[in-house]
Amino acid sequence: MMGLANRLANRFESMKCSKPQNVAAIMAKKLNDFRPFLPIIRALCNPGLQDRHISKIIELIRGSEDARDIGNQKLDYFKSLNIENFKHELEEISETASKEYSNMNTMGKMQDDWKILEFRCKPVPDKDSYILDGEAVEEIQTILDDHIIKT
Numbered sequence: 001m002m003g004l005a006n007r008l009a010n011r012f013e014s015m016k017c018s019k020p021q022n023v024a025a026i027m028a029k030k031l032n033d034f035r036p037f038l039p040i041i042r043a044l045c046n047p048g049l050q051d052r053h054i055s056k057i058i059e060l061i062r063g064s065e066d067a068r069d070i071g072n073q074k075l076d077y078f079k080s081l082n083i084e085n086f087k088h089e090l091e092e093i094s095e096t097a098s099k100e101y102s103n104m105n106t107m108g109k110m111q112d113d114w115k116i117l118e119f120r121c122k123p124v125p126d127k128d129s130y131i132l133d134g135e136a137v138e139e140i141q142t143i144l145d146d147h148i149i150k151t
Contacts, residue, residue, distance in 0.1 A: 005031055036084055037075060043087075043094035048101025053093050060086055060093075110147050117143070 005028035012021035044057070061081050083090070117139060121130035132140070 036087075037079075040078070040083055040087055040090055041075075043090040046094045046097050046101075048097040048099075049094065050097065050100070053097045056093050057090060060089055106150055110150065113143055113147070 005024050009021050009024035009028055012018075012024055049057075061078075061083055118136070119140075120133040120136045122133050123130055
C-alpha cells in the first residue's frame with residue numbers, strides 16, 4: 001500500500017500535478033508512520049487472547065490502573081501510552097496465547113474423537129467377564145497412536 005502511494009506521488013510529480021502529488025505524499029507518510037503498529041495490532045487482535053493474557057497486557061502498558069475498557073480504545077490512545085515500546089512483550093504474550101489456543105482446540109478435537117467411538121465387547125467363554133472385540137482394539141490403538149503424536 002505504501003509502495004503504491006509512493007508510486008502515485010512520483011507519477012503525479014512527473015505529471016506536474018502538485019495537489020494530487022501532495023495527497024499521495026501525505027498518504028505515504030501516514031502509512032509509513034502506521035507500519036510499526038501493525039505487529040502490535042496483530043498481537044492485540046489475536047483470537048487466542050484470554051482474560052489472563054489481557055490482564056498481562058494491561059499490567060504491562062498501564063501499570064496497576066483499571067483498564068477494563070482497553071478493548072474499545074483507538075490507536076491514538078495506545079500511541080499515547082507509547083505502546084510501541086512494548087512491542088516484543090506484546091508479541092510474546094500473543095504468541096503464548098496462540099499456542100495455548102491451538103492446544104485447547106487440538107484437545108477438544110481429541111475429545112470429540114473419543115466420543116464417537118463405540119467399545120464393542122464380547123463375553124469370555126466360561127467366565128463371567130467381557131473383553132474388547134478385536135476391531136475395537138485396533139480402532140482404539142489407532143486413535144491412541146494419533147493422539148500421542150499430536151500431544
